[in-house]
Amino acid sequence: MQLYFVHGLTVLGIAICCYAATMQKREACEYAGVKSTHTMCIEKNVGEEVPVDDVTQKEIIDKHNTLRAGVNPSAGRMPEVIWDGELAQIALKWAQQCVFGHDENDNRRTKAYPSVDIGQNCAYDTKTWTQAIDNWYSEVSSFKYGTGSVDGEPVGHYTQVVNDNAVRVGCGQAKCPVGSSVAFKERSFVCNYGRGQYSFELKRPYVLDNPCDDCPGHCDKELNLCYCNGMLCQNGGRMDYSTCKCNCTTLYTGNECSQIDCKPDSHICPLYKVEWCQKYTNVPQECPKKCKVC
Secondary structure, three states: OOOOHHHHHHHHHHHHHHHHHHHHHHHHOOOOOOOOHHHHHHOOOOEEOOOOHHHHHHHHHHHHHHHHOOOOOOOOOOOOOEHHHHHHHHHHHHHOOOOOOOOOOHOOOOOOOOOOOOOEEEEEEOOHHHHHHHHHHHHHHHOOOEEEEEEOOOHHHHHHHHHOOOOOOEEEEEEEEOOOOOOOOOOOEEEEEOOOOOOOHHHOOEEEEEOOOOOOEEEEOOOOOOOOOOOOOOOEEEEEEEOOOEEOOEEEEEOOOOOEEOOOOOOOOOHHHHHHHHHHHHHHHOOOOOOOOO
16 A cells, blocks of 8 residues: 666766656656655556545545544544545555555655644455445454553554544545456555554553543534544644644644744753754754754
8 A cells, every 4th residue: 555988978868868857757746845755756556546425535534433432431532533635635646556555654744734644544355435444443352442452463543543633534445456466355445644643652542531521612512522623733733622722842833833933942952963853853842953943
């Protein structure tokens, strides 16, 4: 889920032309600004799209929300997931590559939420979306809240389905031809999630409490899930489900923490190394100018 003298001049000319053509192709990819190697910048598709129509979208969303509402032990701020067309477009592109495994995290980021890590679940040995999602969720048999996997078996597909920071999902399916690495499975199913899960959430993918206790004013009583209309906090912001507002980090502001709010560097910044800007998440917050964030 690349002669001497007169001949050298000719070859150089060809090389320059080829380089220019390659650069034009990269510039033509609208996602190159997000990442030059973005999945959407892959030129060719291996598999044929299997359309995900409105009925199928509802099947996918309803299945996710039903499973999320029924977690045991119960979750206090589990939100509904809603369909995201951009996530679906990127998921489809990866499904059409007809390869086992995931694309790189940075290669599936969205233009709408470029700072948000995107999660991904893939399935191949299945016929329907309901079966695919049930297969992911079935890893719950190896999962214990607070421990993670109790028998060494994978649980990451399950924890992504029930992660309480995931509020948007988009999925794509492809029919894969003979000769591709998933041909004997025929179909490639991919769902992308915003946001994706972090490694420490494999043990605690959601906050324990009675259903909707953490979102009393924003609870879908029919589903017993929190609802903030798919609002997704960016740049490290955290959703407060009691108010449906993002609590932003010190460097950002706005409804979804998408606007930068530059402040002077902390007095301690001269003691920090520049390479720490990429290594430690607090350093860009404390030293936005040193880290060239501002």
